[in-house]
Each structure stands twice: as structure tokens, then as C-alpha cells.
Amino acid sequence: MQKYFxxxxxxxxxxxxxxxxxxxxxxxxxxxxAVMKDGEIYAYKNSCPHRGINLDWQEDQFLDxxxxxxxxxxxxxxxxxxxxxxxxxxxxxEALTPVPIEHTQEGLYVLxxx
Numbered sequence: 001m002q003k004y005f006x007x008x009x010x011x012x013x014x015x016x017x018x019x020x021x022x023x024x025x026x027x028x029x030x031x032x033x034a035v036m037k038d039g040e041i042y043a044y045k046n047s048c049p050h051r052g053i054n055l056d057w058q059e060d061q062f063l064d065x066x067x068x069x070x071x072x073x074x075x076x077x078x079x080x081x082x083x084x085x086x087x088x089x090x091x092x093x094e095a096l097t098p099v100p101i102e103h104t105q106e107g108l109y110v111l112x113x114x
Contacts, residue, residue, distance in 0.1 A: 001111045008107040017062035032099050033062050037081045043099040048072045050091035
């Protein structure tokens with residue numbers, strides 16, 4: 001497992017999403033994003049199950065206008081924040097790929113298979 005630092009706790013607030021590039025981008029390493037909802041942090045790979053493209057439409061913009069669901073910028077698919085399940089759009093019934101999070105004194109880390 002490879003451990004990547006994401007951010008300090010105060011850099012991710014309630015109802016906010018934030019994207020992260022991990023490792024050497026030239027090597028094609030993963031991009032992930034995190035969302036805080038009801039005090040919990042959820043992290044997923046930044047890849048829509050429909051076409052494998054990034055979900056964000058602008059930097060750190062992964063949520064619908066109400067901040068209630070994750071939304072794919074390409075075709076508007078909607079995903080439940082807590083589970084990553086697609087509930088509307090061309091990939092309904094599929095899900096985002098969750099990323100394990102580790103909480104430390106320094107902040108948040110994600111753990112990815114090498």
C-alpha cells in the first residue's frame with residue numbers, strides 16, 4: 001500500500017469537496033477527491049464509472065448545486081456521497097471506487113495499492 005498525504009483537517013470543511021493528484025502524474029497515478037458530509041470524510045477515485053473520465057467540472061467542484069450529491073460534469077450522473085452509488089444517469093446502479101482514508105495528527109492520508 002502506498003500512503004499519500006491529502007490535506008490538514010482545516011483544509012476540508014463541511015459540504016465541501018476537494019480534488020487531489022497523487023504521486024507522479026507522468027506515471028499516470030491516481031487522482032482522488034474527498035467530500036466532508038455530516039462530519040465524515042468520504043474519498044473516491046476521480047473517475048466516472050460510465051466513461052472513466054474525471055468527475056469535476058472545475059477545480060474542486062464535485063458536488064451538485066445543493067451540495068447533496070456528487071455529480072459528474074460530463075453527463076450529470078448523480079452519486080450518493082456516503083456510498084458512491086450512482087442513482088441517476090447512464091451509469092445508474094454502478095458506483096464510484098472508494099479510497100481508504102487514514103486520520104492522523106497531521107491530517108488526512110489515502111491508502112492506494114501500488
